[in-house]
Amino acid sequence: LRLESEMRLALGDKELELHYQPKVSLASGRIVGAEALLRWKHPMRGMVSPGVFIPVAEETSLILELGTWVLDEACRQIRSWEDRGLHMPAIAVNLSARQFDEQLPARIAAVLERYGVRPDQIMLEITESLLMRGADKVIDIMNQLVAMGLALALDDFGTGYSSLAYLKKFPISTLKIDRSFVIGLPFEENDCAIARAIVTMAQQLRQEIVAEGVETAEQMRFLRELGCDQLQGYLFSPAVPAAEFELMLDEGR
Numbered sequence: 001l002r003l004e005s006e007m008r009l010a011l012g013d014k015e016l017e018l019h020y021q022p023k024v025s026l027a028s029g030r031i032v033g034a035e036a037l038l039r040w041k042h043p044m045r046g047m048v049s050p051g052v053f054i055p056v057a058e059e060t061s062l063i064l065e066l067g068t069w070v071l072d073e074a075c076r077q078i079r080s081w082e083d084r085g086l087h088m089p090a091i092a093v094n095l096s097a098r099q100f101d102e103q104l105p106a107r108i109a110a111v112l113e114r115y116g117v118r119p120d121q122i123m124l125e126i127t128e129s130l131l132m133r134g135a136d137k138v139i140d141i142m143n144q145l146v147a148m149g150l151a152l153a154l155d156d157f158g159t160g161y162s163s164l165a166y167l168k169k170f171p172i173s174t175l176k177i178d179r180s181f182v183i184g185l186p187f188e189e190n191d192c193a194i195a196r197a198i199v200t201m202a203q204q205l206r207q208e209i210v211a212e213g214v215e216t217a218e219q220m221r222f223l224r225e226l227g228c229d230q231l232q233g234y235l236f237s238p239a240v241p242a243a244e245f246e247l248m249l250d251e252g253r
């Protein structure tokens with residue numbers, strides 16, 4: 001409860017920040033996207049990880065306020081980058097399952113409009129737990145978002161229960177292989193088999209495939225041979241503040 005009330009204050013007090021982790025194309029080696037990751041700079045506790053405070057926020061309506069702040073801040077930042085003549089790749093924002101209600105498409109349309117951001121400049125990352133709710137209502141909201149021109153990525157893929165048949169029902173354009181399967185590449189046989197199966201499946205479904213948590217050149221080589229499209233991980237960069245991300249784009253990395 002204490003963390004929750006502190007979070008409400010943080011929202012008003014500019015203690016929250018978005019950091020950006022590049023997604024790198026395996027074909028070109030260039031930055032072709034970024035994931036926005038929430039950071040809380042607490043005056044006493046220091047950096048509080050979203051792994052700690054997002055689950056607490058998800059127990060209350062606070063997650064809706066945080067989610068609204070994140071979307072607004074991402075669009076504000078994209079606008080500011082564009083105004084300064086930077087050519088920005090799509091920025092991916094994480095959505096909690098609780099944000100996925102009937103008002104979501106209208107809320108996103110409003111924030112895009114407010115900042116003059118195009119829908120293809122934002123990607124939405126959702127998790128398998130949302131698919132497991134499986135309701136027609138969820139599919140309907142996803143279809144509305146896609147019709148607006150937004151792309152949907154499935155985060156942490158492989159950690160839930162999605163099957164190939166199941167995935168077909170959802171208008172998802174990108175699969176992100178969870179980093180728990182990337183860690184063991186290329187030495188753990190089971191991780192190799194899982195990664196190979198996920199990439200093969202994604203190719204059959206014509207989905208883009210992003211590997212998360214890539215830390216070594218050996219992992220990169222293995223994922224390249226599999227035909228993975230993009231990589232994200234400490235091998236390239238952790239999530240960094242907006243000003244640092246800008247410099248990486250300038251360097252044309």
Ligand code: G
Pocket residue numbers: 036037038049050051054070093094095096239
């Ligand atoms: O960046 P880090 O590894 O600490 O993130 C931990 C977890 O918090 C990840 O699962 C990530 O997806 C989640 N997360 C980070 N930023 C956001 C956000 O803005 N919204 C939501 N819902 N989750 C986030």
Ligand code: G
Pocket residue numbers: 021037094155156179212213214215232233234235238239
């Ligand atoms: O659940 P989600 O995939 O959104 O979580 C992303 C989290 O993974 C972020 O907290 C980010 O800081 C972390 N992360 C990103 N790249 C790496 C990596 O190469 N290694 C490790 N261990 N964590 C990473």
Ligand code: MN
Pocket residue numbers: 035094125155
């Ligand atoms: Mn994510």
Ligand code: NA
Pocket residue numbers: 155156176178179212
């Ligand atoms: Na993930």
